[in-house]
Amino acid sequence: MTLTKVQKELVSIAAAVVALSITATALATEVAIVVQRDRQFQSKIVNISVGDTVRFTNEDPFVHQLYARSSSFSFSSEAQPRGKVLSVPFPVAGTFEIRCEIHPKMLVTVNVR
Numbered sequence: 335m336t337l338t339k340v341q342k343e344l345v346s347i348a349a350a351v352v353a354l355s356i357t358a359t360a361l362a363t364e365v366a367i368v369v370q371r372d373r374q375f376q377s378k379i380v381n382i383s384v385g386d387t388v389r390f391t392n393e394d395p396f397v398h399q400l401y402a403r404s405s406s407f408s409f410s411s412e413a414q415p416r417g418k419v420l421s422v423p424f425p426v427a428g429t430f431e432i433r434c435e436i437h438p439k440m441l442v443t444v445n446v447r
């Protein structure tokens with residue numbers, strides 16, 4: 335069987351679509367980890383892409399409680415005891431300051447591009 339010119343173009347378009355969707359899936363599942371220890375975030379700046387998740391761990395023997403408040407993105411976590419992991423997806427681009435309700439000096443900046 336011989337493919338016509340149109341059929342060949344359709345095959346190459348289909349291959350390109352498959353390649354694009356594989357790339358999109360890989361990009362959407364990135365996770366960055368930020369450790370909380372000694373009443374501090376162990377990272378001061380985190381650079382991620384839209385759709386990525388930041389996973390906050392707590393290695394302190396006491397509770398943290400994280401939040402972000404901006405016009406385009408905000409969240410407010412439950413109290414987070416030692417060992418509990420908090421996963422926060424960032425669905426929009428921007429620069430966001432993440433802070434702790436209990437320890438006002440804690441700050442990590444998340445840049446979402």
Ligand SMILES: [Cu+2]
Pocket residue numbers: 373397398399434435436437440
């Ligand atoms: Cu805290």
